[in-house]
Amino acid sequence: MPRVFSGIQPTGDPHLGNWIGAISRWADEQQPDHVFCIVDLHAITIPKPPGEVREKTLDLAMWLFAAGLDPEVSTVFVQSHVRQHTELAWILACTTQMGELNRMTQFKEKSDGKDGVSAGLYTYPTLMAADILLYQTDEVPVGDDQTQHIELTRDVAQRFNARHGETFVIPKATIPRAGARVMDLQRPEDKMSKSAESQSGAILLAETEKQTAKKIMRAVTDSGSEVVAGPDKPGVTNLLDLLSAVTGRDIPTLEADFEGKMYGDLKKTVAEAVNDFVRPARERYAELEKDPAEVRRMLAAGATKAGEVAEQTMADVREAVGFLQ
Structure with a gap:
C-alpha cells in the first residue's frame, strides 16, 4: 500500500468543505500506512492569541476521531509533538531556492496589503515539504489550490537526492473528484473557508x-x-x-x-x-468532548508512532548531509 500523508491546520472552525474535501475522505480510505497530522506549527505563521492554537488543536482532533479515524489503524498526531519536523524543515530550507518561494501564490495572497509579514509565512512551504518527506510519503491528497506546494516538495526532494544521494521518496498529489472545492453558500464563486469574514455561507460542523x-x-x-x-x-x-x-x-x-x-x-x-x-x-x-484526556492519549500514541518513522528518516538525512554523528 502507498504511504499517504495529510495535514490540516487547527485554525478557524471546521466546516463542511473540510469535511467533504478531506476529513471524511481520510476516514473512509484510511489504511495502516496513512499518516494524518494536525499542523499546529503552520497555524502560527499568522499571530494568534495565547491558548488559541491549543484549544483549536484539541477541537480539531475530536472532529478527526469523530469522523472515524482510528488510531489503531492509521497514525494521527500533532505536528509540534514530533520535533523532527522542524529539524528537517531547516535542512530543506537550505535546499530550496528563494525564487521558488517567491512564486508561491498563497504567500502572495496572504501577504498582499499587509505591513508586517512573518518570515514563517514566507518559508512555510519548506516546513510543509518536511511534513511530507519525513514519512517517505507516496501520495498527498490535496485540493487543487495546494498542488503548487506538492510540486515544490517534489522539486526540493529531487534536488536533495541529486545532491546527497537517494534519500526521499518523491510524492505525488492526488485530488478528490467529488467535493474537492465546496463553495460558499452566499458567495458561490468563492471556496467555503474557515477564515472568511462572515460565516453565513459556511456550514460549520459544530453548529446545530x-x-x-x-x-x-x-x-x-x-x-x-x-x-x-x-x-x-x-x-x-x-x-x-x-x-x-x-x-x-x-x-x-x-x-x-x-x-x-x-x-x-x-x-x-x-x-x-x-x-x-x-x-x-x-x-x-x-461524546469525545466529555473525555478530552482520552483524546490526548490517542494523540500521544500517534506521536510515538510518527516519531519512530520520522527519526529513521532523519538519521538517513543527517548521514546524507554529512553531520557529525
Whole structure:
C-alpha cells in the first residue's frame, strides 16, 4: 500500500468543505500506512492569541476521531509533538531556492496589503515539504489550490537526492473528484473557508442541524427557476454539487429528480441530506468532548508512532548531509 500523508491546520472552525474535501475522505480510505497530522506549527505563521492554537488543536482532533479515524489503524498526531519536523524543515530550507518561494501564490495572497509579514509565512512551504518527506510519503491528497506546494516538495526532494544521494521518496498529489472545492453558500464563486469574514455561507460542523438548515435555505441561487448545473448558475450548481457529495449521486441524476421543481425543493433536500451526512460525527464529537484526556492519549500514541518513522528518516538525512554523528 502507498504511504499517504495529510495535514490540516487547527485554525478557524471546521466546516463542511473540510469535511467533504478531506476529513471524511481520510476516514473512509484510511489504511495502516496513512499518516494524518494536525499542523499546529503552520497555524502560527499568522499571530494568534495565547491558548488559541491549543484549544483549536484539541477541537480539531475530536472532529478527526469523530469522523472515524482510528488510531489503531492509521497514525494521527500533532505536528509540534514530533520535533523532527522542524529539524528537517531547516535542512530543506537550505535546499530550496528563494525564487521558488517567491512564486508561491498563497504567500502572495496572504501577504498582499499587509505591513508586517512573518518570515514563517514566507518559508512555510519548506516546513510543509518536511511534513511530507519525513514519512517517505507516496501520495498527498490535496485540493487543487495546494498542488503548487506538492510540486515544490517534489522539486526540493529531487534536488536533495541529486545532491546527497537517494534519500526521499518523491510524492505525488492526488485530488478528490467529488467535493474537492465546496463553495460558499452566499458567495458561490468563492471556496467555503474557515477564515472568511462572515460565516453565513459556511456550514460549520459544530453548529446545530437547525442552523445548518437555515443557512442552506438562505443560500444564494440564480435567475430563472430550472434546477440545472452550469457556469451561468453558480448558486444552483453549488447546491447540486453539495447534494452529490453527501449522497454519492451524480449531477445528471439529481437534475432529473428536480425537473419541474423549484429552488426551494432543492434547498430543503440539500439541508436534510447534509444533516443526515454529518449527524453521526456530531454525535460522536459530543461524546469525545466529555473525555478530552482520552483524546490526548490517542494523540500521544500517534506521536510515538510518527516519531519512530520520522527519526529513521532523519538519521538517513543527517548521514546524507554529512553531520557529525
